[in-house]
Amino acid sequence: MAMTTGEKWFQGFAVVLSASLSLAMIYPFIHMISISLSTPAEALRPGIHLYPRELTLDAYQKALTSNGMWYGFQNTIFRTVVGTFLSLVFMSMAAYPLSKKDLPDRNFFMMFIIMTMFFSGGLIPTYLLVKNLGLFDSRWVYVIPVLFNTFSLIILRNFFMEIPSELEDSAKIDGANDIRTLFSIVIPLSKPILATVGLWSAVMHWNAWFDALIYVQDQSKVVLQVFIRRLIVENQDLEIMKMMDDQKSLNAETVKAAVLMVATLPILLLYPFLQKYFIQGILVGSLKG
Amino acid sequence: MATDRIATKGRQLIQTHFRNRIAAYVKYKYMILLLLPGLIWYGVFFYAPLYGIQLAFKDFRIMDGITGSPWIGLDNFRTIFRASSDFSTILKNTVLISFYHILFGFPAPIILALLFNEIRFKVFKRITQTISYLPHFLSWVVLSGLLITILSPSSGIVNELIKALGFEPIYFLGDQRYFRFTLVISAIWKEVGWGTIIYLAALASVNPHLYEAAVVDGAGRWKQTWHITLPMIMPTIAIMFILRIGGILDAGFDQILNLYNPVVYEVADIIDTYIYRVGIGQLQYGITTAIGLFKNAIAITLVLGTNYIVKKLGQEGLI
Incomplete structure (x- = not known):
């Protein structure tokens, strides 16, 4: 399609503008990757860092051998894998009955669940509840209190409702009960939606930090995000900010950058999937919302 | 009988x-x-x-637990609403920061979506969109780690730029005058790209014949945007806006808790951070539960009100 001169100018303007915006958005990440791979002396050089001029993996070695980092990594992987898996199992179990129109008292059960989107006991009552349940300083505090997500549950239920009942009937004729039918017929048919909901859950778990901050004191059970927070955010008051600027202890900057990269890398690796499934998710959500 | x-x-x-x-x-x-x-x-x-x-109506004592602690009626609320309490500051901060987020952060994805929508080069468009989604997937812990480096007054790239232009470096995270501004800009950085998706979907559904007709009538690009594009995506904008208003007392807990420090508490302490800091940090369960209850009551009212308005506008509500 031929463009007029005015159109060409306009396209040029739009391209330059959005290119500079995306550059501004991605620069912090490039900077961080570059610093994490640089020698301490190079890392301290002010100005733009697009690539490491003096390449070294020292910072990663230092980061990955520190105890806190290691514990954090293990616990984060535990909650991401186990938490996501159990969420999918338990949410499918609940979504399946709710997808059946003839389920007795279905509307009541739905209300019971949906109502929780509109209120909460608040931080303090929830905190005391978790304490009374004996979940403090346990890895299960990362899994059990976030086992269900109402939005995901409803998305799952809506998907199950679309599955033709003939497919389930054939299993029933063979003598399977509802539980068998769910696990042998319905769940295998629902892989796309389970992938979507599973990725939401996995990203939530990977990024979660507040529950670990308030419920867990034991340093060997803390998650990666909290380790990063302790390292970078919590020593960030004005006093230290000024001090760090004057006399930066050498390795600190590169190690911090390496730690941040370790937390970012899995997200980058999964990025193509994340984009696809998350976008589907908000478009589905917007239709319902 | x-x-x-x-x-x-x-x-x-x-x-x-x-x-x-x-x-x-x-x-x-x-x-x-x-x-x-x-x-x-x-x-x-x-x-x-x-x-x-x-607990909002009790004087919480750890030894006695929730049930055993004595009732004190509305004393907690009286304490909160006393003029000298911190509550007026945190309420003001919450509403003000939220207002800034809406004022600048709400239109941002709409403008960016309009910009993306105009770009004809498909591959370029895809790449820029993909980049703009990235910060959405990271936690505020990681992002604040990045921001602390980028915004550092002596070596951060932003201040390098400011100094190159001949100005004094700015303590974005340690200066009361700039902290709220930093919050709003960094929140836009995180979510603007992601926010475009819903508007791009709405833009994609605009009938192209409308533009053809407008071109025949001699409408230029701005006129097309103003008279066709914006009115066509207005329902989406309206819904998003109403939903956003429903969350006005959520001023960004995750973001603030990871970016602020005692120097800027006065301008950045919001209801949620206060409940965390004073409730869990200083074991003031009664007062902070009362504040939480106050916040939830307003939030429910706003959500129900919002839902009512959405239904009035002929859209499917939440309940």
Whole structure:
């Protein structure tokens, strides 16, 4: 399609503008990757860092051998894998009955669940509840209190409702009960939606930090995000900010950058999937919302 | 006689009803079994904490627990609403920061979506969109780590730029005058790209014949945007705006808790951070539960009000 001169100018303007915006958005990440791979002396050089001029993996070695980092990594992987898996199992179990129109008292059960989107006991009552349940300083505090997500549950239920009942009937004729039918017929048919909901859950778990901050004191059970927070955010008051600027202890900057990269890398690796499934998710959500 | 008959008939109806009900439950026993863990979970993690709300009306003593602590009526609320309390500051901060987020952060994805929508080079468009989504997937812990480096007054790239232009470096995270500005800009950085998706979907559904007709009528690009594009995506904008208003008391807990420090508490402490800091940090359960209750009451009112308006506008509501 031929463009007029005015159109060409306009396209040029739009391209330059959005290119500079995306550059501004991605620069912090490039900077961080570059610093994490640089020698301490190079890392301290002010100005733009697009690539490491003096390449070294020292910072990663230092980061990955520190105890806190290691514990954090293990616990984060535990909650991401186990938490996501159990969420999918338990949410499918609940979504399946709710997808059946003839389920007795279905509307009541739905209300019971949906109502929780509109209120909460608040931080303090929830905190005391978790304490009374004996979940403090346990890895299960990362899994059990976030086992269900109402939005995901409803998305799952809506998907199950679309599955033709003939497919389930054939299993029933063979003598399977509802539980068998769910696990042998319905769940295998629902892989796309389970992938979507599973990725939401996995990203939530990977990024979660507040529950670990308030419920867990034991340093060997803390998650990666909290380790990063302790390292970078919590020593960030004005006093230290000024001090760090004057006399930066050498390795600190590169190690911090390496730690941040370790937390970012899995997200980058999964990025193509994340984009696809998350976008589907908000478009589905917007239709319902 | 007649009443007797009716009573018998009624009893029979009720009996049949219960028998049918029991029969239904027996028929669906495995389904109920599947549902049970979910119901118990919701009962424990959403309904049980409601019991703890009574702390708002109690003088909490650790030894006595929630049930044993003495009732003090509305004393906690009186303490909160006393002029000298921190509450007026945190309420002001919450509403103000939220207002700034809406004022600048709400239009941002709409403008960016309009920009993306104009770009004809498909590959370039895809790349820029993909980049703009990235910060959405990272936590505020990681992002604040990045921001602290980028915004550092002596070596951060932003201040390098400011100095190159001949100005004094700015302590974005340690100066009360700039902190709220930093919050708003960094929130836009995180979410603007992601926010475009819903508007791009709306833009994609605009009928292209409308533009052709406008071109025939001699409308330029700005006129097309103003008279066709914006009106066509207005329903989406309206819904998003109303939903956003419903969350006006959520001023960005995750972001603020990871970016602020005592120097800027005065301008950045919001309801949620205060509840965390004073409630869990200083064990002031009574007062902070009362503040939480106040916030939730307003939030529910806003959500229900919002829902009502959405329905009035002819859209499907939440409830």
